[in-house]
Amino acid sequence: MEPNSGRLPGLEATGPQMEPRATSSAAAPLRRQFRVLVGVTGSVAALKLPLLVSKLLDIPDLEVAVVTTERAKHFYSPRDVPVTLYSDADEWEMWKRRSDPVLHIDLRRWADLMLVAPLDANTLGKVASGICDNLLTCVIRAWDRSKPLLFCPAMNTAMWEHPITEQQVGQLKDFGYIEIPCVAKKLVCGDQGLGAMAEVGTIVGKVKEVLSQRQLPAELNPGFLSPASL
Numbered sequence: 001m002e003p004n005s006g007r008l009p010g011l012e013a014t015g016p017q018m019e020p021r022a023t024s025s026a027a028a029p030l031r032r033q034f035r036v037l038v039g040v041t042g043s044v045a046a047l048k049l050p051l052l053v054s055k056l057l058d059i060p061d062l063e064v065a066v067v068t069t070e071r072a073k074h075f076y077s078p079r080d081v082p083v084t085l086y087s088d089a090d091e092w093e094m095w096k097r098r099s100d101p102v103l104h105i106d107l108r109r110w111a112d113l114m115l116v117a118p119l120d121a122n123t124l125g126k127v128a129s130g131i132c133d134n135l136l137t138c139v140i141r142a143w144d145r146s147k148p149l150l151f152c153p154a155m156n157t158a159m160w161e162h163p164i165t166e167q168q169v170g171q172l173k174d175f176g177y178i179e180i181p182c183v184a185k186k187l188v189c190g191d192q193g194l195g196a197m198a199e200v201g202t203i204v205g206k207v208k209e210v211l212s213q214r215q216l217p218a219e220l221n222p223g224f225l226s227p228a229s230l
């Protein structure tokens with residue numbers, strides 16, 4: 001499948017503020033889709049990005065975009081990801097002068113929910129300590145904590161069992177972020193134990209659960225995403 005190489009529709013339509021706007025008459029009620037931003041990091045579980053995105057797109061009225069780290073790119077082909085995919089180069093190529101968008105800020109405004117899947121040990125450590133040296137960690141560092149952020153740790157069992165992991169996961173939960181816990185299985189490296197990313201079905205189920213509790217403001221989307229529609 002060809003990736004969508006364009007910018008986010010909301011970004012093209014409205015510029016840096018990225019507020020939704022009516023596409024028909026001025027009197028028509030504003031209506032837009034719920035926007036999920038998927039962050040993907042350099043865990044082998046990034047192999048599942050195409051499946052994860054396709055399952056998210058099965059949810060009615062959902063718009064999806066992806067922010068990737070450079071290492072994560074090793075594990076999937078952009079051709080298999082049918083939504084807009086952003087990486088570090090986009091952030092810097094987009095900004096030439098003062099009037100240009102700052103991508104990490106536009107993305108945090110654009111998204112209604114962020115899902116980091118997989119969240120590897122490296123980016124976990126960065127997020128826990130506030131480091132923001134790439135597009136993904138800048139979006140997270142600037143995240144509006146009144147919106148949900150879900151994260152799916154994924155790492156080797158030895159990394160998972162290191163005491164720093166519990167501290168860092170606890171820090172993210174203290175920020176108000178929602179953990180989708182890793183599971184035990186035989187890992188790609190051959191080790192057996194905890195550290196594998198949660199199953200895609202589990203992750204998508206959790207996204208639906210969070211969305212069902214979180215309506216967009218009624219003036220933007222009357223009747224949007226009632227639990228019955230999920």
Ligand SMILES: Cc1cc2nc3c(=O)[nH]c(=O)nc-3n(C[C@H](O)[C@H](O)[C@H](O)COP(=O)(O)O)c2cc1C
Nearest residue numbers: 041042043044069071072120121122123154155156
């Ligand atoms: C084949 C391979 C698989 C890896 N899988 C994982 C993993 O599952 N979890 C993890 O925390 N790191 C894993 N790593 C290490 C990360 O890719 C590495 O820490 C990298 O710097 C992460 O960068 P990022 O957080 O910017 O994506 C793996 C590395 C390789 C080469």
